[in-house]
Amino acid sequence: MASRTFAQTQMVCSVVSNGSQTPSIVGPCTTCQPPTAPCSEVQNIRVNIHFLQHDDGTGSFGPFDDGRPGTPGTATTGYDYAQGLLYAMNGQMNQNPVLSLAPGSALTPVAKRIRWVLDGVFFDKSTLYRRNAGTTSTSAGGFAPLCVRGDSVINLFLTEEFDWPYVGPIGNTNSGQPVTNNVANRGYVWGSNQAICNTQAAPAQMWAVAASPWTGYVLSNRQPWQISSTLNHELCHLLGLNHPFQYGAYSWGECPDAPMNANCWNLNEPAIVDCDASNKVSNNLMDYNAAQAALAPCQINIMQDNLNTCLKSRYVYKCSNCLPPTATFDLSVIPGCMPVPIWFDSRAAVNYDWYKLEIDQVTAAGALIAGTHYESTVFQQPLGRTQLDAIYPFGASSTYRVQFTTHAYCGLAAVRLRTVTTPNCVRIVGPQRATAPAPVPVSTPAFPRQ
Numbered sequence: 136m137a138s139r140t141f142a143q144t145q146m147v148c149s150v151v152s153n154g155s156q157t158p159s160i161v162g163p164c165t166t167c168q169p170p171t172a173p174c175s176e177v178q179n180i181r182v183n184i185h186f187l188q189h190d191d192g193t194g195s196f197g198p199f200d201d202g203r204p205g206t207p208g209t210a211t212t213g214y215d216y217a218q219g220l221l222y223a224m225n226g227q228m229n230q231n232p233v234l235s236l237a238p239g240s241a242l243t244p245v246a247k248r249i250r251w252v253l254d255g256v257f258f259d260k261s262t263l264y265r266r267n268a269g270t271t272s273t274s275a276g277g278f279a280p281l282c283v284r285g286d287s288v289i290n291l292f293l294t295e296e297f298d299w300p301y302v303g304p305i306g307n308t309n310s311g312q313p314v315t316n317n318v319a320n321r322g323y324v325w326g327s328n329q330a331i332c333n334t335q336a337a338p339a340q341m342w343a344v345a346a347s348p349w350t351g352y353v354l355s356n357r358q359p360w361q362i363s364s365t366l367n368h369e370l371c372h373l374l375g376l377n378h379p380f381q382y383g384a385y386s387w388g389e390c391p392d393a394p395m396n397a398n399c400w401n402l403n404e405p406a407i408v409d410c411d412a413s414n415k416v417s418n419n420l421m422d423y424n425a426a427q428a429a430l431a432p433c434q435i436n437i438m439q440d441n442l443n444t445c446l447k448s449r450y451v452y453k454c455s456n457c458l459p460p461t462a463t464f465d466l467s468v469i470p471g472c473m474p475v476p477i478w479f480d481s482r483a484a485v486n487y488d489w490y491k492l493e494i495d496q497v498t499a500a501g502a503l504i505a506g507t508h509y510e511s512t513v514f515q516q517p518l519g520r521t522q523l524d525a526i527y528p529f530g531a532s533s534t535y536r537v538q539f540t541t542h543a544y545c546g547l548a549a550v551r552l553r554t555v556t557t558p559n560c561v562r563i564v565g566p567q568r569a570t571a572p573a574p575v576p577v578s579t580p581a582f583p584r585q
């Protein structure tokens with residue numbers, strides 16, 4: 136078997152059953168939501184990215200650097216990496232090459248019409264969850280406690296290689312060897328996360344776990360596009376797809392278009408007769424292979440049907456070919472007496488071409504106070520992180536409303552607002568002189584006359 140570069144790192148995935156749910160083919164569900172108007176454009180699905188750090192904040196990407204040991208302050212932040220992940224994932228979802236099948240049975244590819252929109256970036260300081268310990272004994276518990284808006288946003292948790300629950304501290308499950316620069320991309324979803332809208336109502340929460348982007352980044356400078364197919368694979372599980380190569384519990388004959396196969400990684404990998412011709416090597420996103428790019432029309436229909444029925448009212452952010460902007464932001468007031476720094480952080484907001492930032496003082500009832508309005512409209516760079524007290528005269532013990540509106544040139548907009556209350560004490564700035572200094576005579580230079 137040829138050695139693999141990290142770009143072709145084998146992907147290992149599991150769908151963890153909760154034990155009580157037995158996948159099966161049954162008749163139409165009488166309790167599911169009736170179909171609503173199908174979306175003929177792109178289904179845009181919100182995704183939260185979670186970087187699982189150690190308790191002390193190390194061990195993954197951080198909000199201000201890449202967290203690489205020994206070299207703090209490098210430019211790639213968790214926000215950058217999360218945006219890169221979704222950009223790479225969408226690049227793959229926007230394509231659908233021809234599915235590799237036996238000669239004469241080629242299917243005409245159809246558009247997937249599914250795209251991910253970043254809704255938030257989170258840095259979870261938990262050695263327990265970073266080690267995936269939340270799932271080792273009770274898969275039912277899983278990562279649900281860390282989900283943010285889990286009933287309407289898919290939460291994607293990025294853990295790390297040494298912590299993979301089915302590996303232990305030895306490293307790679309495939310090789311049995313300690314982790315090297317060939318760290319595997321892995322992922323899993325939990326059984327009852329998966330949408331099976333023709334038989335069940337929408338899952339209460341949808342979340343997926345993937346390892347180990349940061350380890351791969353630190354060891355081999357692995358980039359977002361090199362893990363994007365793993366993440367798309369897991370999210371497509373959540374939207375209802377199973378593994379075509381498996382027979383039984385996790386592939387219950389869902390798609391005649393995507394037949395069971397020998398699960399070859401690549402041509403002659405492994406070197407068996409079932410993998411000795413390119414048309415025997417699946418390139419299906421839901422198999423394990425080096426390409427993981429194509430989906431059969433039947434698989435796309437399954438996801439679209441789910442998104443048009445039980446997932447529609449909650450998980451579909453927009454049905455639109457215009458990539459929806461988001462206006463996610465956080466406010467933080469540094470503790471102390473006024474004046475204190477007040478930070479606005481919109482680094483998780485994406486897909487916008489111009490924005491408007493507005494600040495108003497409000498009454499206790501939330502009414503805007505006349506004469507306190509500030510606004511700024513910018514048509515170029517994203518706002519990112521900025522110190523609001525440098526641009527607005529915040530008073531003590533007052534409440535302000537901060538509103539952030541983002542616009543995409545293709546027509547969609549997003550708005551989010553938050554309020555912030557300033558401290559009720561005022562810092563005295565500088566010592567007072569006991570006696571005024573003697574006035575210094577000011578000489579006016581003679582102006583040369585013409």
Ligand SMILES: [Zn+2]
Nearest residue numbers: 148149150378
């Ligand atoms: Zn899988």
